[in-house]
Amino acid sequence: MSNLLTRLHLIASQFTISPDQIRQIANDFERSMLAGLHGSPSTLKMLPSYLSKPSGKEVGTFLALDFGGTNVRVLLTELFGQGQFTVHARGGKPLKDRAETYNHISGKSTAEQLFDFIAQQIATLVKPGIIYPLGHTFSFPTDQTGLNTGTLIHWTKEIETTGVEGANITALLKDALLRQNLSNVVPEAIINDTVGTLLAAAYTNQFTDIGSICGTGHNTAYLEPSPPWTKEPMIINMESGNFDQLPFTHYDMLLDTGSEKPGAQRLEKMVSGHYIGELVRIIACSLFDEGLLAANSSREALTAPHILNGAHISLLLEDETPEYSNIKSFLEKSLKIVGSTKEDRESLKKIASFVSTRSARLVAATFLGIIHHMDPNLAEHHNIAIDGSLYEKTPGYAETINLTLAQELGNKGMNVTTSLTKDGSGIGAAIATAIAVTMKKE
Numbered sequence: 001m002s003n004l005l006t007r008l009h010l011i012a013s014q015f016t017i018s019p020d021q022i023r024q025i026a027n028d029f030e031r032s033m034l035a036g037l038h039g040s041p042s043t044l045k046m047l048p049s050y051l052s053k054p055s056g057k058e059v060g061t062f063l064a065l066d067f068g069g070t071n072v073r074v075l076l077t078e079l080f081g082q083g084q085f086t087v088h089a090r091g092g093k094p095l096k097d098r099a100e101t102y103n104h105i106s107g108k109s110t111a112e113q114l115f116d117f118i119a120q121q122i123a124t125l126v127k128p129g130i131i132y133p134l135g136h137t138f139s140f141p142t143d144q145t146g147l148n149t150g151t152l153i154h155w156t157k158e159i160e161t162t163g164v165e166g167a168n169i170t171a172l173l174k175d176a177l178l179r180q181n182l183s184n185v186v187p188e189a190i191i192n193d194t195v196g197t198l199l200a201a202a203y204t205n206q207f208t209d210i211g212s213i214c215g216t217g218h219n220t221a222y223l224e225p226s227p228p229w230t231k232e233p234m235i236i237n238m239e240s241g242n243f244d245q246l247p248f249t250h251y252d253m254l255l256d257t258g259s260e261k262p263g264a265q266r267l268e269k270m271v272s273g274h275y276i277g278e279l280v281r282i283i284a285c286s287l288f289d290e291g292l293l294a295a296n297s298s299r300e301a302l303t304a305p306h307i308l309n310g311a312h313i314s315l316l317l318e319d320e321t322p323e324y325s326n327i328k329s330f331l332e333k334s335l336k337i338v339g340s341t342k343e344d345r346e347s348l349k350k351i352a353s354f355v356s357t358r359s360a361r362l363v364a365a366t367f368l369g370i371i372h373h374m375d376p377n378l379a380e381h382h383n384i385a386i387d388g389s390l391y392e393k394t395p396g397y398a399e400t401i402n403l404t405l406a407q408e409l410g411n412k413g414m415n416v417t418t419s420l421t422k423d424g425s426g427i428g429a430a431i432a433t434a435i436a437v438t439m440k441k442e
């Protein structure tokens, strides 16, 4: 074996999560859920949503605002009940453009600028004289005291806009709507995207009791059967990306140290699209430094943080050509890396493979912890609704999650399914708004 392959073999073994580790992580995760629920120190925030599962009968036309970190999206959605819905119109824009003529998520941008930009996107779908109840999917750790009030605890996903942490998000939105003369748009609910995903899937599939995002960020919500605050079941946003009882490698440490908030969001930094490309880059850089990759002119190109993202991981994994020619042209065109050998390219594909497999297995381990907490004997059917580019598009990702669940659950694995739920943020926000409007009338 060449030096490169020997080295890769070693790194791959550090990224392997054994069945014993899966069980350990699931147990630790479940313990952290209990601690968080009962107010003991925990990396899981266990944030109440003030929502339970939808009945499936929710109806009406609602605006859904989806703010998750990369884009702001607005959807005019009509719910018909019986799991039926349609999206009448869509709007939205990236929060920063490529040329950086504007950037609403940097530390130079203020809450007012960000929310004015959001309100301007809402304006594109709104006609005067009509009242629009609005549901806001705000995909960050938000401390809620009701269905329509939430304070941002802190930013995640490397966003730095000032004046938002610690502020009441619904109040920021309402003020911006007034500044844009949109008093006919009425915010009624604020939810996390994991909660939206759970709601959207449960609207059509009553067995859904877990909602998860495996995309740019990672987080999971579930239906807590007996929350300590109320007698009714409630959906809880765990902010599970912050879980940290995990087998970190040297490369995870390097990534964490170089990140915006070292020590925070450790699970997210091992699994989500925003970070796994970065892990591949860090590993590739270290191989260059050890003189193990042949490509010349190259280390420079790989020194820029976050030059690789989740989509690039898919590109590496999808290349089945004998010479890995798609990877070659990606390296040449996008990264200006020339002179790569077939072994270099094969190595990059291997790195992408063990990094993404580890991601899927870690996520599955947390699902096992949640299911064991909800239903220790696995007496009921549970559907896990998942949205996000990693689950949807990364080759082998969904299969690895399902296989890991099946291996651990044995015969009873039949009782657990996963399903892709697209646009959970949009449909979920509409469902939450329908619930809020009905509650107001009662």
Ligand code: GLC
Pocket (backbone or CB within 6 Å): 068, 138, 139, 140, 141, 156, 157, 192, 193, 194, 213, 216, 217, 218, 219, 220, 239, 241, 268
């Ligand atoms: C980050 C956010 C969380 C969100 C997730 C997926 O982890 O903190 O609230 O659900 O990304 O978008």
